[in-house]
Amino acid sequence: MRKTIKRRSNCPIAFSLEVVGDSWTLLIIRDIVFAGKRTFGEFLASDEKIARNILASRLARLEELGLITKKPHPTDGRKDLYELTDAGLDFIPVLLELSAWGAKYEPETAEAAAWLREVRMDKDRLIQLIRDTVKNGGSVFAGPDNVMDRLKAR
Amino acid sequence: MRKTIKRRSNCPIAFSLEVVGDSWTLLIIRDIVFAGKRTFGEFLASDEKIARNILASRLARLEELGLITKKPHPTDGRKDLYELTDAGLDFIPVLLELSAWGAKYEPETAEAAAWLREVRMDKDRLIQLIRDTVKNGGSVFAGPDNVMDRLKAR
DNA sequence: CCTTTCAGTTGCATTTTGAAACTGATTTGA
DNA sequence: TCAAATCAGTTTCAAAATGCAACTGAAAGG
Numbered sequence: 001m002r003k004t005i006k007r008r009s010n011c012p013i014a015f016s017l018e019v020v021g022d023s024w025t026l027l028i029i030r031d032i033v034f035a036g037k038r039t040f041g042e043f044l045a046s047d048e049k050i051a052r053n054i055l056a057s058r059l060a061r062l063e064e065l066g067l068i069t070k071k072p073h074p075t076d077g078r079k080d081l082y083e084l085t086d087a088g089l090d091f092i093p094v095l096l097e098l099s100a101w102g103a104k105y106e107p108e109t110a111e112a113a114a115w116l117r118e119v120r121m122d123k124d125r126l127i128q129l130i131r132d133t134v135k136n137g138g139s140v141f142a143g144p145d146n147v148m149d150r151l152k153a154r
Numbered sequence: 155m156r157k158t159i160k161r162r163s164n165c166p167i168a169f170s171l172e173v174v175g176d177s178w179t180l181l182i183i184r185d186i187v188f189a190g191k192r193t194f195g196e197f198l199a200s201d202e203k204i205a206r207n208i209l210a211s212r213l214a215r216l217e218e219l220g221l222i223t224k225k226p227h228p229t230d231g232r233k234d235l236y237e238l239t240d241a242g243l244d245f246i247p248v249l250l251e252l253s254a255w256g257a258k259y260e261p262e263t264a265e266a267a268a269w270l271r272e273v274r275m276d277k278d279r280l281i282q283l284i285r286d287t288v289k290n291g292g293s294v295f296a297g298p299d300n301v302m303d304r305l306k307a308r
Numbered sequence: 309c310c311t312t313t314c315a316g317t318t319g320c321a322t323t324t325t326g327a328a329a330c331t332g333a334t335t336t337g338a
Numbered sequence: 339t340c341a342a343a344t345c346a347g348t349t350t351c352a353a354a355a356t357g358c359a360a361c362t363g364a365a366a367g368g
Contacts, residue, residue, distance in 0.1 A: 312367075317360105317361080317362075319361095320360105324355070329348105330348080331346100331349090332346095335343080335345090
């Protein structure tokens with residue numbers, strides 16, 4: 001955590017919310033974890049239509065805070081790759097709980113989270129599986145190395 | 155969920171964030187769950203210094219969304235009591251994960267969450283215990299009926 | 309009663325967001 | 339090889355959300 005956050009209280013929940021307590025930050029992390037997105041353009045293309053200036057400012061902030069790193073794209077010099085640090089990966093449990101709540105109270109979105117209920121695996125192990133997959137460049141849903149296939153292949 | 159939320163995508167995480175994806179909403183729920191707060195004045199007094207117009211608008215929104223209910227205070231006609239519905243209580247797991255992240259990455263806040271690490275109890279059972287306690291008017295830390303005492307008394 | 313307390317509103321300045329046009333570097337393809 | 343297209347990011351400006359302080363009306367307290 002490079003840049004320090006103005007801490008309004010000594011509450012760990014309040015601290016976490018100063019890091020990710022806005023509409024967009026967790027959606028960017030979601031895009032990396034679930035959809036395997038890594039570039040500015042990929043984040044920009046997500047369904048929720050983040051404005052590009054806001055995206056740029058959030059990515060810069062996430063990097064300052066040490067939740068993501070930025071490195072040059074290996075083959076396309078115009079692009080950079082954004083990847084989660086360990087601190088960023090540690091938001092996976094929060095994402096899973098938010099997903100469970102959303103799926104429960106908005107049935108229209110439940111399909112997208114149905115796999116979660118069906119996983120017959122200890123929650124901690126599932127988080128570890130997602131973590132490892134994302135750390136190796138994969139994601140939950142997308143790409144050649146994804147959690148869904150890994151689960152099926154067991 | 156009375157009032158419907160403009161849903162920008164079919165993602166359950168995005169839906170949850172449209173409900174609680176701002177700086178204040180989860181802090182209000184935290185105040186109920188952890189500190190046993192129930193009235194406007196109690197929420198207003200919390201460390202993070204929410205402005206009273208923002209608090210009023212958030213409470214109204216939470217009620218519209220069906221996460222809290224509002225009922226007259228039994229002995230003081232000026233006050234109302236705000237309490238969590240089942241949908242509101244279902245954010246407890248999210249709060250616990252946010253707490254764990256904050257405690258890990260901001261040591262200054264870790265003390266407030268130390269009890270969590272020391273609980274030798276299945277996570278699901280802990281959530282159930284907190285849920286029941288809050289539902290009966292108690293909270294994690296405060297009041298005659300609190301989770302901390304219950305844990306010690308085991 | 310008269311004062312205080314309380315929840316909530318109003319008015320207004322400041323900050324943040326959002327949309328669109330623009331910039332400069334890099335890639336693509338004729 | 340070079341003009342057009344693509345990409346990440348910035349700038350500009352309008353609109354919305356936030357934050358602060360003063361205010362209101364109802365109820366409690368003494």
